Amino acid sequence: MGQEASIAEEASTDPNDVMVHAGSVTKTFGQGAGKITALDAVSVDIRKNEFFTLLGPSGCGKTTLLRLIAGFELPDEGQILLDGQEIGHLPPYKRPVNTVFQSYALFPHMSVARNIGFGLEMQGRPKSEIKEAVERMLALVQMEHLADRRTDQLSGGQQQRVALARALAPRPKVLLLDEPLSALDLKLRKEMQIELKRLQSETGITFVFVTHDQDEALTMSDRIAVMKSGAILQVGRPKEIYNNPARRFVADFIGDINILDGDLTDNGAHVILPSGVQVGALLAEGAAREGRVSVAVRPENMGLTEPGAPDAALKGRVSNIVYFGAGHNIHVELDGGGEVLVRRAQTNAQLGSEVGLTVPDTVQVLVD
Known part of the structure; x- marks a missing residue:
């Protein structure tokens, strides 16, 4: 019998380990x-002390779910619990969460230190507590070294660090991040991905991160929820989502994927490809155990061999070879129609070869 990959592993989550439900x-x-x-009737458990990412295209509902956790919107149906407590009746400022938006909303006339401590000042915290929190952040x-500099004199990456420090200063139970890296250039965005993961690890605070960028999600997350049209399609660790998409x-x-046709046999234990x-x-929940199916193979998991080799599952002709620095993308037109992508660090393949x-x-x- 085929192995089964769970679309959403939430059913096995210990309730005592859940921060957001x-x-x-x-x-x-x-x-x-x-x-x-x-x-549409979304259910998910986000664990304590994890970096959890809501990933999907524009309009999939990821930001709406974030805003419901923050209290900026209220659900029509269902409930949201934070650390086991119903928070639906609480206004945003009374919820133990903070949010970092795409626009950092810093005060340009204030110093870095004043910006970080502003939220604590509004809460009426003692000056000594604010000073200690600001220094810690x-x-x-x-x-x-930039504590006294005005925020309008900072780079984009520095401004984001200030926004993060301000949000973390009150020690929220959950930090919500709504695509905070989208305004940064590619190199700085890569640097901030590492920085965000470091901050989450060092503070132990649950981070809920919204993005449409697959690389961001795979790089930073402990777990990812992939969303489409108001529903969560799969929840899992980055390697699980990438290697075993349900x-x-x-x-x-x-990422890139080859989707091939096949026929299930032996009660779902095997797939017979068109070549025989x-x-x-590997079956996902809800997959049929017989009949015509689609299977997924990553380009780096496909190999090239001689057309008549015993291990050749498919045959074709090389139609294009693209060098991208770290390797080569080899496009192969299949005998019988269709195209697949093979990714190799080095290759001896030639255009037009069988x-x-x-x-x-x-x-x-x-x-x-």
């Missing part, structure tokens, strides 16, 4: 013909 949350906007369902984001959308959305080659089947293609011993079966 969304239970059958539905949120709609508008009325009548213009009514839009932003979230300056050290955490490595900006002690849904066709997840497979196609996360039989490989093992090749055989190898696939892993076990392949992921997709649910549409």
Whole structure:
């Protein structure tokens, strides 16, 4: 019998380990013909002390779910618990969460230190506590030397560090981050990905991060929830999401993928490819155990061999070779139609040459 990959591993989560619980949350906007369902009975558990990412295209509902946790929106149905307590009745300023938005909303006339301490001042905290918190946050984001500088004199990356320090200063239970890296250039964005993960690890605070960037999600997250059209399609660790996507959308959305046709046999234990080659089947929840199916194979998990080699599962002709620095993308037109992508660090393949293609011993079966 084929192995089964869970679409959402939340069922096994220890309730004592849950920081944020969304239970059958539905949120709609508008009325009548213009009514839009932003979230459709979404349920998910976000664990304590983890970096959890909501990933999906624009309009999938990820920011709406973030705003519900923050209290900027209220659910039409369902409930949201924070550390086991219902928070639906609490206004945003009474929830033990803070939010960092795409625009950092810093006060340009204030110093870095004043910006970091501003929230604590508004809460009426003692001056000694504010001073201690500001010094701790300056050290955490490595900006002690810029404490007296005005924020309009800082770079984009430095401004983001100030925004993070300000949000972390009150020690919230959850930090919500709404695509905070989108305004940064590529190199700085890569640097801040490492910085964000460091901050989460050092503070132990639960981070809930919203992005449409797959690389960001894979780089920083402990777990990822992939969303589409107001629903969560799969929850898992980055390697699980990348190597064993359960849904066709997840497979196609996360990096490059080859999707091949096949026929399930042996009660879902094997897949027979069009060439007649039989490989093992890894089944997702809800996948059929017989009949025509689609399977997913990452380009780096496909290999090139001689067309008549015993291990050649498919045959084709090399149509294009693209060098991208770290390796080569080799495009192969399949005999019988279709194209696959093979990724190799080095290659002797030649344009127009006939090749055989190898696939892993076990392949992921997709649910549409």
